[in-house]
Amino acid sequence: MIPAISLSTNIAISTNLTVTSGPNVSQRHRNSNTPNSLLKSLAKSGKLDDALRLIESWPSKFPATEPDVEAYSVFLHACISRRSLEHGQRLYRQLLLHRNGGNLRLLNNPTLKSKLITLFSICGRVDDAFGVFEDGIDDEHVxxxxxxxxxxxxxxxxxxxxxxxxxxxxxxxxxxxxxxxxxxxxxxxxxxxxxxxxxxxxxxxxxxxxxxxxxxxxxxxxxxxxxxxxxxxxxxxxxxxxxxxxxx
Incomplete structure (x- = not known):
């Protein structure tokens, strides 16, 4: 005789799987839609024009979200790989605007400064690179x-x-x-x-x-x-x- 199968047990297991898997998928979806994540995705895909438009519209579209150093670093890395001087210069202008608004965190970040200097240097713009370098050079902790x-x-x-x-x-x-x-x-x-x-x-x-x-x-x-x-x-x-x- 074939033993009886408990239907209630199967239902309970199925319900538990549904409850535990739902929030994780939702959280991943929310994280992928943050402006910082979008910026990194665009930069890694080589869509520098779209990435730059996102950066330049950031203050008006995402006033409550701080730009992430890592996202900007990924963008600059893409600029260096493609020797895209114009995109790097426009990002530098955005960093200067942040500074003028009282936010020195991005412009003084050593990783971003180093990548800007590298980009300007490989494009033959040594004086521009020195401009980035000398901005804050009196700081003893450079x-x-x-x-x-x-x-x-x-x-x-x-x-x-x-x-x-x-x-x-x-x-x-x-x-x-x-x-x-x-x-x-x-x-x-x-x-x-x-x-x-x-x-x-x-x-x-x-x-x-x-x-x-x-x-x-x-x-x-x-x-x-x-x-x-x-x-x-x-x-x-x-x-x-x-x-x-x-x-x-």
Whole structure:
């Protein structure tokens, strides 16, 4: 004989599943519709025009919602990937408007400042990058990542002197340099053929707790090879000059 199946038990289980699953789906739906989530989604999809329209209309459409640093960071990352200078400049104007309204949180955020500096630098706008960098530079708590972004930007745009000055000022302000700062300073030393400074940076690397990355190691070797080559050329030219002066 087939045993009887309790219908009431099945109904109870089905009811419990319905009650527990409903709110989770609803919560996920609400979260996906927040302006910050929408901004991140648009930026990741490469829809920068739509993302920027959302940013520029934010104060009037979402006055009760604070813009999220992470969402703005995702947008800037998309701008950097596409070298979209115009979108970055318009976002920067929005950050300035926030500052003028008394909200310094976004403009002074180190991640956003670093990404703006990087964007302007890779687009060849070093002076604009310096404008972002110098805004608030008197603050003693400017983190190393902002300094490094600016030093790399100078080095990338053929301004090694500026890169070395930034590196020196970092040390004067007791900002601990890391591998990116070391690499930028070493590259500038190579570009300027400044052996003394290259040795100084190498000494800082040795003293630091960080293990030099591959880029730093390559630059140390490169600066050594360059100076060895120049020394060889100098000796050779001196020998040729001496040989010419000896009477035949």
């Amino acid at each position: 983190p190393g990542q902002v300094w490094v972004a600016m030093a790399i930007g100078c080095s990338r745009n053929g301004q090694p002197e500026r890169a070395l000055l930034l590196y020196c000022e970092m040390l004067c302000r007791f900002v601990q340099p890391g591998n990116f700062a070391f690499s930028a300073a070493l590259k500038a030393s190579v570009d300027l053929l400044n052996l003394r400074f290259g040795r100084s940076v190498h000494a800082q690397i040795v003293k630091s707790k960080e293990e030099p990355d591959q880029v730093g190691k390559v630059l140390v070797i490169t600066i050594g090879i360059k100076f060895l080559f120049n020394a060889t050329v100098t000796v050779y030219r001196g020998f040729r000059s001496l040989k010419t002066e000896i009477p035949g």
